[in-house]
Amino acid sequence: MKALEIKIDKNLCKGCGICVDVCPKNTLESSNEVNEYALFYPRVRDLDSCIVCRLCELYCPDFAIEVKEK
Amino acid sequence: MITANYIKNEYIRRMPSAFCPGCGDGQILNAIARAIDHLKLPRNEIAAVSGIGCSAWIPSPYLRVDSLHTTHGRPIAFATGLKVANPKLKVLVVSGDGDCTGIGGNHLLHAARSNVGITVIMVNNGVYAMTGGQVAPTTEHEYKTVTTPYGNPAFALNVSEVVAAAGASYVARWTTWHMNQLIRSIEKGLTKKGFSFIEVISQCPTYEGRILNMDHIQMLHWFRDKFKTDEKGVFRIGEFVDIEKPELTDELQKIIEKVRK
Amino acid sequence: MIEPGEYFVEGDLAAAYGAIKAGCKFFAGYPITPASEITQAMAELLPQVGGKFLQMEDELASISAIIGASWAGIKSMTATSGPGFSLMQENIGYAAMTETPIVVIDVQRAGPSIGQATRAAQGDVMQSRFGSHGDYENIVLSPNSVQEMFEFTVKSFNLAERYRVPVILLSDAEIGHMMERLVVPESINIIERKYAKTFDEATKYGDDLVPPMGRFGDGLELMVTGSTHKPDGTRDTGSPEIQSSLVTRLVEKINKNRKDIEDWEEMFTEDAEILVISYGATSRPAKGAVIKAREKGIKAGYFRPKVLWPAPENRMSKLKNIKKVILPEMSLRGYSMEIEKMFPGKFVHFPKVTGNVHTVSEILKKIEEELR
Structure with missing residues (x-):
């Protein structure tokens, strides 16, 4: 399975980085970009590496990440 | 495919939550909503009850079911009344370790003893977090908190063991690292006839983190590495009790039938 | 189940009968003298009408459970006495804040603390109204007979359901343990809860x-x-x-x-110069003393609030010609602040805190003394 898009809701994200940590393929990475609340939200490093396991969705405490399947 | 977006739209009243960045409470909210979804329970058959503390906010206001946000330590007693008054309801209590075992410890024991058919999810972060990181009944010996600045002179309560000894029908302990196991246990708890108790070791990056000198990611790794279902772990997790025994509301109904014959 | 007719029962049992007649289907309680008889009676009666009874681990749990049950749409009640009533205060405030209809019976005993467990007192009058923290209002009823233990319990449920408030039935050990004739009427007015459909x-x-x-x-x-x-x-x-x-x-x-809520009883008030205000068990000798005073040609009047809170202030403020007001009660404070406020300069407090009720002659003597 491949991902079409990984959507990060910048203003729901609190920048905790749990998604980056649990991703088994290092698809996500921390960024230096900040949202409205000055929190560092993650960004997609390599979309093609995503295997749509949705661990990021399962572990995200803030319902801020969404993986869209191809 | 169950996506986080679907869970959010279907079961969550509003986001963003008031929880600190990296707090496990959001994960537990996610787990509860997913368990309800897996069981295909109609939302009007679920009632969520909570007391005071950070974790009390998981169902109220965030979980989109009838919710009763009660006084400190009493959610289990409120839930008992609710369940007995309407046994058709699946009554879910979400309570912190201080709420559940400190001020409300007596209610926990007696709910387990009477085997009333409610599900208690106890979020255990080892401190009183909402009030600023004071020592809790679950804080380990010698740990420093704001009210034990020279180290905790007392010892931590093993809550799951106590609840098991008190007579609960189902007892399990997981951590926020063990999301899938946790969801399965909540499903089991909600379908269990009698009293079910699920302890979730959760990370509090703000206060527990200060005690342990860890951030929330390090705490999650600590859960992964040290919390095991067998002797290899420093801390024991898993399912401890899974039995069938007569449930309180059923017994009360039997009494009514016997008396009215 | 509790057929209309005459009974000879104690006050506590009459309250349980009233609760059943009012449609109470859930009771959670904890044993305490002198209210245990209500708890015991509810344990026996509730299953007979398809209701449920729970003896909880403490009074905190008892009041919590009845609030929970009330939200499930069931009329619920608990009964206790002073020490247990103190424990319940936090959640009486919770019921006020969440507008949950519940009925709490407090069969008062002498305090403070454990005090005289088997003796009557009236020291919880202020606690029944102001016991929980913060600003709130509730309704407190004060029965003075076994018949009223029955009637006021029904009324407590009606007021609780009508106004969505915690209602306290403030009895005392004297009324709770007294045996008297009880008449259960053919028809009883019951107010049912208004439910929101959306x-x-x-x-x-x-x-x-x-x-x-x-x-x-x-x-x-x-x-x-x-x-x-x-x-x-x-x-x-x-x-x-x-x-x-x-x-x-x-x-x-x-x-x-x-x-709509205020309720009282009065006698000889139109020309009274000295007024005896009394409630609960004390009102029985008070009434007797006023009748005796009238026989002696003293212009005495009798006034009894049946609902203590809110106090019948409108009526009290219209009582003219009164030169003195005597409040006999089994408490050093009790209801005195309220009555003194209504009759400034005329108020005479007549407390008795021995665990015993005033006698008729004690109150009569006080009336005569105050006239001198």
């Missing part, structure tokens, strides 16, 4: 300031909280307007409906 309905209220109540399990997705909340139940503890409008309405909903 979430929106539960958030709106009319002139009486009482919103219809939602019920758990009806799919309304209610949010009930003891924190400061908007009319829809959303917690909002930061807004001064929300706190102000909520607390004001909770108090106003009782004040505005005072005329």
Whole structure:
């Protein structure tokens, strides 16, 4: 399975980085970009590496990440 | 495919939550909503009850079911009344370790003893977090908190063991690292006839983190590495009790039938 | 089940009969003298009418459980005495804040603390109204006979359901343990709860300031909280307007409906110069003393609030020609602040805190003394 898009809701994200940590393929990475609340939200490093396991969705405490399947 | 977006739209009243960045409470909210979804329970058959503390906010206001946000330590007693008054309801209590075992410890024991058919999810972060990181009944010996600045002179309560000894029908302990196991246990708890108790070791990056000198990611790794279902772990997790025994509301109904014959 | 007719029972049992007749289907309680007889009677009676009884681990759990049950749409009650009543105070405030109809019977005994467990007193009058923290209003009834233990329990449920407030039936060991004739009437007026059918309905209220109540399990997705909340139940503890409008309405909903709630009994008041105000067990010798005083040609009057809170202030303020007001009661404080406020300069307190009720001659002697 491949991902079409990984959507990060910048203003729901609190920048905790749990998604980056649990991703088994290092698809996500921390960024230096900040949202409205000055929190560092993650960004997609390599979309093609995503295997749509949705661990990021399962572990995200803030319902801020969404993986869209191809 | 169950996506986080679907869970959010279907079961969550509003986001963003008031929880600190990296707090496990959001994960537990996610787990509860997913368990309800897996069981295909109609939302009007679920009632969520909570007391005071950070974790009390998981169902109220965030979980989109009838919710009763009660006084400190009493959610289990409120839930008992609710369940007995309407046994058709699946009554879910979400309570912190201080709420559940400190001020409300007596209610926990007696709910387990009477085997009333409610599900208690106890979020255990080892401190009183909402009030600023004071020592809790679950804080380990010698740990420093704001009210034990020279180290905790007392010892931590093993809550799951106590609840098991008190007579609960189902007892399990997981951590926020063990999301899938946790969801399965909540499903089991909600379908269990009698009293079910699920302890979730959760990370509090703000206060527990200060005690342990860890951030929330390090705490999650600590859960992964040290919390095991067998002797290899420093801390024991898993399912401890899974039995069938007569449930309180059923017994009360039997009494009514016997008396009215 | 409790057929209409005559009974010879004690006050505690009459209260249990009243609860059953009012449609109470859930009781959670904890044993305490002198209220245990109510708890025991409910344990026996409730299953016979399809209701449920639980003896809880303590009074904190008892009141919590009945509030929970009330939200499931069931009329619920608990009964206790002083020490247990003290433990219940926090959640009486919770019931006021969440507008949950519940009935709490306090069969008063002499305190403070454990005090005289088997003796009557009237020291909980202020606690029954002001016991919980913060600003709130509730309703407190004071029976003075076994018959009224029955009738006022029914009335407590009616008022609780009508105004969505915790109602306290403030009895005492004397009335609770006294055996008397009880007449259970053929027909009893019962007020049923107004339910909200939609979430929106539960958030709106009319002139009486009482919103219809939602019920758990009806799919309304209610949010009930003891924190400061908007009319829809959303917690909002930061807004001064929300706190102000909520607390004001909770108090106003009782004040505005005072005329409907206030209740009293009076005798010889039209030309009375000396008035004996009394309630509960003490009102029985008080009435006797006033009758004896009249026989002696003394212009004495008798006034008994049946509802202590809200106090019958409108009526009391219209009692003219009164030169002295005597308040005999089994407490050093009791109801005195309220009565003194109504009759400044005329008020004479006549407390007795021995665990025994005043006698007729004691009160008569006091009337004569005050006339001198």
